[in-house]
Amino acid sequence: MSTLYDKVFNKHVITKDGELYLIYVDRHYIHEITSPQAFEGLRMYNRTVRRPDKTFGTMDHNTPTTKEERENITDKLAKMQLDALKENCEEFNIDLVDMNHEDNGIVHIIGPELGLTRPGETIVCGDSHTATHGAFGALAFGIGTTEVEHVLATQTIWNKKLKNLGVKITGKLKKGVYSKDVILALIKKYGVSIGNGYAAEFYGDTIENMDMDERMTICNMAIEAGAKVGMIKPDSITIEYLKNTKYYKEVNIDDLYTDSEEDYDKIITLDVNNLKPQITWGTNPSQGISVDEKFPEIKDESYKKAYEYMDLKPNQTVDDIKVEEVFIGSCTNGRYSDLLEASKYVKGKKVKEGIKAVVVPGSMAVYRKAIETGVKDIFIDAGFEFRLPSCSSCLGMNPDLVKPYAHCISSSNRNFEGRQGANARTHLASPATCAASAVHGKIVDISKEEYYGEV
Structure with missing residues (x-):
């Protein structure tokens, strides 16, 4: 008897050395930030890429979101990283979707979107939110630059086996409550370290009724709960999603499930029947509230520091937050369904004066579909900026920075x-x-x- 995580992990073990297991990697995603030094390491020891056909690159973290900025990248480091990725992929014969490619986008969005992410496979990337791909029943996790080099050279990685955390989510979501609210509520309830040392598997009727985009949002933020891995059992919804992808290959999911709840080392639960929309008030994802609640009392030094940084106080409400910027996008919530749902709340309305509101699709495919369906026009007519795909304002690494001391309502993960x-x-x-x-x-x-959003 074993869990979904155990089954996929054990299938990929090559050898063992003490507590470390050498496991085979089925898919390696790379981007411009964590790969340059790894390729330099290969050159230093005159090594090549073991399986370029199992490696796939995209430009996303430092990618500008306007046509003008892309044509003239002024950040010297960003340009060096983007140029290096292109040169490295050309030299080592690795497929790359650069800024101008029709398939370009955020790595954790385009991998599934293209059908390169598959159930039962091991997937790594030099990015902590690689857990996103676990929504397909894949064993996916983030790695560091040294490990990126090791995977490039050997198509393997040394890894400790994790314990199993069962995350049972039950109930029906009310209108206006989404998968992002579910994962934020879970982290609020259990904290940012509940998953330390665990692979988290999300299950229950709430999960079963989610589409793949919603499941990816859940697994994406497993890392914010402390888990290195987040997984969901693949099912007919998974297969139907994959059948509509560019690189679809038939997969067998018959054995990709946890045999019994007793196989988990620990189980945590969340009932979402009465869940309200969530918002964070502090400086880590567990410092959140339902939108109709007051901010909590100071219970430790982290709360005190968070209130000082955010310029907020206990017992205030969301009405006391001065909304200055709004960002819709990221690998957590930059998919078409995210944009479509958000557009329902702005159709026929206007962004309030003084607020900077930006939408950044997670991929060119999302961008094109938003144009085709009129979603882009809804945002533009409302006064939003609608930009080109990138990690954008999720992180302070590219031109899309939130101004100092501004409060930004963001669909990102941190x-x-x-x-x-x-x-x-x-x-x-x-x-x-x-x-x-x-x-x-x-x-x-x-x-x-x-x-309520317009239907």
Whole structure:
């Protein structure tokens, strides 16, 4: 008897050395930030890439989001990294979707979108949110630059086996409540270290009723709960999604499930029947509230520091947050369904004066579909900027920085100090809550009837 994680892990073990296992890697995603030094390491020892056909590159982290900025990248480091990725992929015969490629986008969006992410496979990338791909029943996790070099050279990685955390989520979501609210509520309830040393498997009727985009949002933020890995059992919904991808290959999912709840080392639960939209008030994802709650009392030094940084106080409400910027995008919530749902809350409305509101699709495919379906026009007509695919404002690494001391309502995954730029103040929420915040000029409870999105 074993878990989904155990089954996939054991299938890929080559050898063992003490607590370390050498496992085979089925898919290696690379981008411009964590790969340059790895390729230099290969050259230093006159090594080549073991399986270029199992490696796939994209430009995303440092990619500008406007046509003008892409044609004239002024950040010297960013340009060096982007140029290096292109040169390295050409030299080592690795497929790359550069800024101008029709398949370009954020690595954790285009991998599944293209059908390169598959159930039962091992997937690594030099990015902590690689857990996203676990939504397909893949064993996926982030690695460091040294490990990137090792995988490039050997198509293997040394890894400790994790314990198993069962995350049972039950209940039906109300209108205006989304998968982002579910994962934020879970982290609020259990904290950012509940998953330390574990592979988390999400299950229960709530998960079973989610589409793949929603499941990816859940697994994407497993890392914010401390888990290195987040997984969901593949099913007919998974297969139907994959059948519509560019590189679809038939897969067998018959054995990709956990045999019994007793196989988990620990189980945590969340009932979502009465869940309200969530928003973070502090500087880590567990410091959150339902939008109709007051900010909590100071319970330790981390709360005190968070309140000081965010310029907020206990017992205030979301009405006390001055919304200055809104960002909809990222590998957490930059898919077409995210944009479509958010657009329902802005259709026929206007962004409040003084608010900078930006939408950044997660891929060129999402960008094109938003144009074809009129979603882009809905945002543009409402006063949003609608930009080209990139990690964008999720992290303070590219031109899309949140201005110092501004409160930004963001559909991304991290709200640490300076995450979106020096002294930027980040509030995590669903894309729909972000959109409604932009047009109402404040954070609103979109589960209330007066804020329901248009159908």
